[in-house]
Every structure is written in C-alpha cells, then in structure tokens.
Amino acid sequence: MTTSPLADVRAGLIAVFPPVVAVVPFALILGQQATAKGLSPAEMLAMSSIVFAGSSQLIAVGLWSQPAPIAALALMALLVNLRHVLMGASLSGKIAHFGRLRPLAAFLLTDEAWALSERRAIDQPISRAFYFTVALTLFGFWQVASVLGTLLGAHLEHPEALGLDFAFPAIFIALALGFWKGARRTGPVLAASATVAVIVHATVPGAWYVIAGALAGIVAAVLAAPRATPAAAEEATP
Amino acid sequence: MTIDPVNLAAILAMGIVTYLTRIAGFLIADRLPKSGPVRVALDALPPAVLVAVVAPIVLSGPIEAVAGLATLLLAFRLPLIGVVVVGVGLVALLRLAFG
Incomplete structure (x- = not known):
C-alpha cells in the first residue's frame, strides 16, 4: 500500500500528538531543574538540540555541578542511551530507502519516534514524510518546551501531583500491545523482559535494566520460536 | 544568554x-541476517525494549501498578490519546486520594 507524502505528513502529525502531550511537561520540568543547577536558557537550548535525549538530559542535569564533570556526564549518557543501539538495529532495515537521510534519521532517533515508526511498520512501509514529520515535531517541541521551562521554572514545583509523569509509561504500554502476536509468541517475550528489567532495576545502578530486559526478551523470543517451521512458511502466515 | x-x-x-x-x-x-534466530530476535526487540523501559516504572508503587494495569486493559479499546488522558487522570486522582 502506497500513500502520498501529504497523507503521510498528516498521519505523522496524528501519530505524534500523544507523545507531544507527554513530552512537553517532561521538557518543562527539565528546564526548571536546569535553572536550579545554574544552567542558562542558551545552555539548555544547546543541550536539547545537540544531545536531544530526554532521560539522559534529565539525569545529566541532576549530576550537573560547576565546573561540569565532563567524563561522568558522557559515561552516563552512553549508558542511558545504549538502548538506541537496539532500536537502530531494529529500525535500520525498515528505513533502508532513506539513503543519504539515514544519518539525519539517526540523529533524530528517540524512544517516541522509534516506537511510532515500528508501530507503523507493522501495517505499511515507513516513508520519509512520516518519519521526519514525527521526529522533527518532537525535536521542535523539545527545544521550545525545555527553554520555556528555564524561563517559567518556578511555577512547576509539583508536576507529579498532576500525574503527568505517567503519560510516558501509558504511551509505551499502549504501543507495546501493538506488537502482540499471540500469547505463545509474544507472551514469553514480554514476561521475560519485564521480569529481568524489574530485577536488574532493583539491584544494579544506572540504566542497565533496559538492556538486560530487552536481551532477556529476545532470548525468550528465540527459545519460543517454532524451530521446525521453515522461514518461508512463517513469512506466508499473515 | x-x-x-x-x-x-x-x-x-x-x-x-x-x-x-x-x-x-x-x-x-x-x-545482520534476514532470517533465522537473529532475525527472530530482532523482530522481538521493539516490544522487549518497550516493556523493559516501562516495567520498573509501573512497579515503582501501588498507584503506578494500578494505573499501569488499567492502562493495559484500556489500550485494547481506546486510541492512544485516550489511553494517555485516562492513565494520567487516574494517577492524579489516586495520588490526590492516597498520595
């Protein structure tokens, strides 16, 4: 099924609306925290546009001191963002046709853009128009909201009372269900991933739990896969 | 600035x-190969990563766990934005009542 670029832009805007609702309060909180650590609005803008990775930015601001601990911040960013390697590996073949835009697509890769693209890839190919509409919309809102947060920070002291921090997990739960292929195939993946992620999160500091949980999930997938079935027969099943 | x-x-x-x-x-x-175990593993990556990110957040407290379960059930019925609105509203209400 092929669609026009304009229809894909519209589909991208519709798809990206819920994540924008979730990302804006997150970015406002980030800006407020950055101000409390003595970062200027210009520094916030530099970080949001150059790093453009929410969780690692929020943790970085928590670690920030004057002068900035460069090595610790870089190592933290590496650990928190290692999950991008897995996301990129999964997405790569689905955007092979992006050509020269692939390095830019990589720069704009976020949890939200990745999850929405993978969800769309279930039904139809990911077009450039769809991907960049989603990714650039998130980029734009991220810049504006994080800088705005540095300017209005004082009014946002208890955002958790509004439950806004739950928007992010709610989106991911709903998107994860889109990958459901039956209890026998997907059940073990989700169970293994959730169990290992929770255990590692409780016992190992840092963001290793995402990597550990994801690896447990894919090991479960390989073990649960029907071994006798030839790959060709599997492809034929809708 | x-x-x-x-x-x-x-x-x-x-x-x-x-x-x-x-x-x-x-x-x-x-x-990476286009078929075989490595392919199966790559295909399982999206839900595995999503669940690994979310599970510790959802199990971080009773309010989050209740809201997470409700979100999961709602996600079979509602569009994404509806799931987010109801999930966020439920967490806010529960925190107001028990937080």
Whole structure:
C-alpha cells in the first residue's frame, strides 16, 4: 500500500500528538531543574538540540555541578542511551530507502519516534514524510518546551501531583500491545523482559535494566520460536 | 544568554556519545541476517525494549501498578490519546486520594 507524502505528513502529525502531550511537561520540568543547577536558557537550548535525549538530559542535569564533570556526564549518557543501539538495529532495515537521510534519521532517533515508526511498520512501509514529520515535531517541541521551562521554572514545583509523569509509561504500554502476536509468541517475550528489567532495576545502578530486559526478551523470543517451521512458511502466515 | 565553555564541552561530549549510540544500530544492522534466530530476535526487540523501559516504572508503587494495569486493559479499546488522558487522570486522582 502506497500513500502520498501529504497523507503521510498528516498521519505523522496524528501519530505524534500523544507523545507531544507527554513530552512537553517532561521538557518543562527539565528546564526548571536546569535553572536550579545554574544552567542558562542558551545552555539548555544547546543541550536539547545537540544531545536531544530526554532521560539522559534529565539525569545529566541532576549530576550537573560547576565546573561540569565532563567524563561522568558522557559515561552516563552512553549508558542511558545504549538502548538506541537496539532500536537502530531494529529500525535500520525498515528505513533502508532513506539513503543519504539515514544519518539525519539517526540523529533524530528517540524512544517516541522509534516506537511510532515500528508501530507503523507493522501495517505499511515507513516513508520519509512520516518519519521526519514525527521526529522533527518532537525535536521542535523539545527545544521550545525545555527553554520555556528555564524561563517559567518556578511555577512547576509539583508536576507529579498532576500525574503527568505517567503519560510516558501509558504511551509505551499502549504501543507495546501493538506488537502482540499471540500469547505463545509474544507472551514469553514480554514476561521475560519485564521480569529481568524489574530485577536488574532493583539491584544494579544506572540504566542497565533496559538492556538486560530487552536481551532477556529476545532470548525468550528465540527459545519460543517454532524451530521446525521453515522461514518461508512463517513469512506466508499473515 | 551565556554559554560556559566547560558546560559546552560537557554538552558536546554527551551529544557525540549519544549520536554514536544512535548510528551504531544502523551500522551493525546492515550486517545482520534476514532470517533465522537473529532475525527472530530482532523482530522481538521493539516490544522487549518497550516493556523493559516501562516495567520498573509501573512497579515503582501501588498507584503506578494500578494505573499501569488499567492502562493495559484500556489500550485494547481506546486510541492512544485516550489511553494517555485516562492513565494520567487516574494517577492524579489516586495520588490526590492516597498520595
């Protein structure tokens, strides 16, 4: 099924609306925290546009001191963002046709853009128009909201009372269900991933739990896969 | 509107490292097979990553666990934005009542 670029832009805007609702309060909180650590609005803008990775930015601001601990911040960013390697590996073949835009697509890769693209890839190919509409919309809102947060920070002291921090997990739960292929195939993946992620999160500091949980999930997938079935027969099943 | 040079260096270091994590997946994926166990593993990656990110958040407290379960059930019925609105509203209400 092929669609026009304009229809894909519209589909991208519709798809990206819920994540924008979730990302804006997150970015406002980030800006407020950055101000409390003595970062200027210009520094916030530099970080949001150059790093453009929410969780690692929020943790970085928590670690920030004057002068900035460069090595610790870089190592933290590496650990928190290692999950991008897995996301990129999964997405790569689905955007092979992006050509020269692939390095830019990589720069704009976020949890939200990745999850929405993978969800769309279930039904139809990911077009450039769809991907960049989603990714650039998130980029734009991220810049504006994080800088705005540095300017209005004082009014946002208890955002958790509004439950806004739950928007992010709610989106991911709903998107994860889109990958459901039956209890026998997907059940073990989700169970293994959730169990290992929770255990590692409780016992190992840092963001290793995402990597550990994801690896447990894919090991479960390989073990649960029907071994006798030839790959060709599997492809034929809708 | 000032940028401290040490802060800028830290931001650049974070940015370079983060970009490497983003491009690395694209570079290794081109060498991966199109079928077999590695393919099965790659196909399972999206839900595995999503659940690994979310599970510790959902199990961080009773309010989050209740809201997480409700979100899961709602997600079979409602569009994404509806799930987010109801999930966020439920967490806010539960925190108001029990927080």
